[in-house]
Amino acid sequence: MIQDLVVYAVFIAYAIGVLMTFGLVLTWVERKQGAVMSDRIGANRAYLRIPFTDVKLVWWGLFHGLADGIKMILKEDFKPRTHDWYAYAVAPWVAFTPVLLVFAVIPFGGTLVPAKLIPPLADWFGDRTYPMQIARLDAGLLIVFAFGGMTIIGAMLAGWSSSNKFSLLGALRAGSQMISYELVMGLTVLGLILIYGTVDLGDIVKQQSGVILGFLPAWGVFLQPFAATLFLAAAIAENKRIPFDLPEAESELIAGYFTEYSAMKMGLFMFAEFIEIAIIGALFTTLFLGGYNLPYMTDTGFVFPGNHVVDLPYALVFVIQLFTFLVKVFLMCSFQILVRWSLPRFRYDQVLRFAWKFMFPLALANITVTAVAVWLLRSVNA
Amino acid sequence: MSANPHKRKAYWNEATLSWWERAYLFEILRGLGITGGVFTRNMWRWMTGRKGALTTYYPEETRPDYGRHNRGKHVLTQRPDGRPQCIACNMCATVCPAKVIEIDAAFDPDDPAHPKYPSRFEIDYSRCVFCGLCVEACPEDAIRMVKEVPDFPGADRHGMWLGKEELLGWRPQSDVAKPYPAKPSGDRTRGPA
Numbered sequence A: 001m002i003q004d005l006v007v008y009a010v011f012i013a014y015a016i017g018v019l020m021t022f023g024l025v026l027t028w029v030e031r032k033q034g035a036v037m038s039d040r041i042g043a044n045r046a047y048l049r050i051p052f053t054d055v056k057l058v059w060w061g062l063f064h065g066l067a068d069g070i071k072m073i074l075k076e077d078f079k080p081r082t083h084d085w086y087a088y089a090v091a092p093w094v095a096f097t098p099v100l101l102v103f104a105v106i107p108f109g110g111t112l113v114p115a116k117l118i119p120p121l122a123d124w125f126g127d128r129t130y131p132m133q134i135a136r137l138d139a140g141l142l143i144v145f146a147f148g149g150m151t152i153i154g155a156m157l158a159g160w161s162s163s164n165k166f167s168l169l170g171a172l173r174a175g176s177q178m179i180s181y182e183l184v185m186g187l188t189v190l191g192l193i194l195i196y197g198t199v200d201l202g203d204i205v206k207q208q209s210g211v212i213l214g215f216l217p218a219w220g221v222f223l224q225p226f227a228a229t230l231f232l233a234a235a236i237a238e239n240k241r242i243p244f245d246l247p248e249a250e251s252e253l254i255a256g257y258f259t260e261y262s263a264m265k266m267g268l269f270m271f272a273e274f275i276e277i278a279i280i281g282a283l284f285t286t287l288f289l290g291g292y293n294l295p296y297m298t299d300t301g302f303v304f305p306g307n308h309v310v311d312l313p314y315a316l317v318f319v320i321q322l323f324t325f326l327v328k329v330f331l332m333c334s335f336q337i338l339v340r341w342s343l344p345r346f347r348y349d350q351v352l353r354f355a356w357k358f359m360f361p362l363a364l365a366n367i368t369v370t371a372v373a374v375w376l377l378r379s380v381n382a
Numbered sequence B: 001m002s003a004n005p006h007k008r009k010a011y012w013n014e015a016t017l018s019w020w021e022r023a024y025l026f027e028i029l030r031g032l033g034i035t036g037g038v039f040t041r042n043m044w045r046w047m048t049g050r051k052g053a054l055t056t057y058y059p060e061e062t063r064p065d066y067g068r069h070n071r072g073k074h075v076l077t078q079r080p081d082g083r084p085q086c087i088a089c090n091m092c093a094t095v096c097p098a099k100v101i102e103i104d105a106a107f108d109p110d111d112p113a114h115p116k117y118p119s120r121f122e123i124d125y126s127r128c129v130f131c132g133l134c135v136e137a138c139p140e141d142a143i144r145m146v147k148e149v150p151d152f153p154g155a156d157r158h159g160m161w162l163g164k165e166e167l168l169g170w171r172p173q174s175d176v177a178k179p180y181p182a183k184p185s186g187d188r189t190r191g192p193a
Helices: A002-037 A064-074 A085-105 A119-125 A140-161 A165-196 A201-207 A225-238 A263-288 A314-342 A348-381 B025-047 B091-095 B133-137
Strands: A301-304 A308-311 B074-076 B101-107 B116-124 B143-145
Touching (some): A002 A314, A085 A263, A140 A165, A165 A201
Antiparallel strands (some): A301 A308, B101 B116
16 A cells, blocks of 8 residues: 555656656747747856856756746736636636646556566565556546646636736637637547547557557557647647637737736746646657557567567666657657747637638548448458 | 628738648648758757857857948047047037947147047947947047947946946057057147147
């Protein structure tokens, strides 16, 4: 019992640590990648001076994230004269918490066997094994959508309670946009559920370590390339980032639903957005990119096409899986930032038309084709 | 009121999209390919020790290609013996739109040709607008602007006052724009020539 507690405490600490690090580092990546993409150098003036010396550590501007954090903590916490002070104060947390909670069901590594990993504790742990996932729920994907849908409440609360017309307009835009794209997101994932026959994320990852057609890794992106594209577009829209950042379009709405927020409250909204980039990356990795596994990799080693089996020691597999997951998530984050710096913002009517008249029918068609294909394959095999 | 108020106006430059462009995805992928290509190219340059940006890392780096008449930081020209050419006439301070030049005049009995000289000449670079009017106004060609230093960056506004000593950076030997009369020696009772 105590052993379980220890292991899950470590998992939770790891997850929170990874998410916070991603949130901080992504602010830097966003600036720096945007700069390199447009032939600039990027933020590079924040430095740490080693005390009593003139040595200034610049480290490619990595400390700008720290400087931002300190600025946000020290800024005046502006309080607008609002009719609903409680909702105003609670809104950033309502927007921030569900984003963190989504990560609870995402598997970030293979199976943890503490006895094999830490021999001195082998007696204490016995033959316990833990899948590397904070909450191992067979309704994993449903939980993701349940919590993902809650972030909209934060945006709506912030907009309503700010007593500001810009905020209200931003909140209304956020509401309609997020509901539309959540629907598309759910529909695109339905195809995957049909193929895998489960919504348990750990199981989905395990099924992706096989091969299809004899050589391709059975990743979701190869099984459902269409759904992968739609899912990514809908997820970026769900996160309200450029090109779908209508709820906070600076040129029209100042900052949309968080116009009236300042200091760390505003920081929470921004931080939630950056962490959600990482969450979307993690979700996409899990659903479409084989999760924590390299191509052809399982929990015991590699099984290459043609049945070449390469067994690896447990500790090596463990490290490779942890590391692979982080790298994949980081690459997906980088891709989202590439999109953010490449595409111009849609108009409001275009955003909704894009969702309902373009992506929604395509997602429906995708499900139909997938359902027919799955049914045909099953009846052929049966 | 027109007959059909809901009819949309047709513009002469109405965007027409082919079905390929209307499908968004392919054009978006092409765009991402372009920006991603620029990113990879620049990143490769940074990683191989070259510079992957067009930006000049000012003020640590300056550009080699400033225009011939770029108006940069001021210098006071010198006479051959190193004293300032300035005669403290206050023309530059008068014409300065930002009122950043402060001059204290003093009397030099040793130089009857130029008895008036600045004992203090200061420019406040936190307010200077680099318009170049002081250079235009100067009757003695005593103040110029160097093109290589476009301005005077600093982290602290109190360090942005430059005095006479800092401004006397000119090397008259390397410049032939104006002949510099030698300081008269010997008979000091003679009046100005």
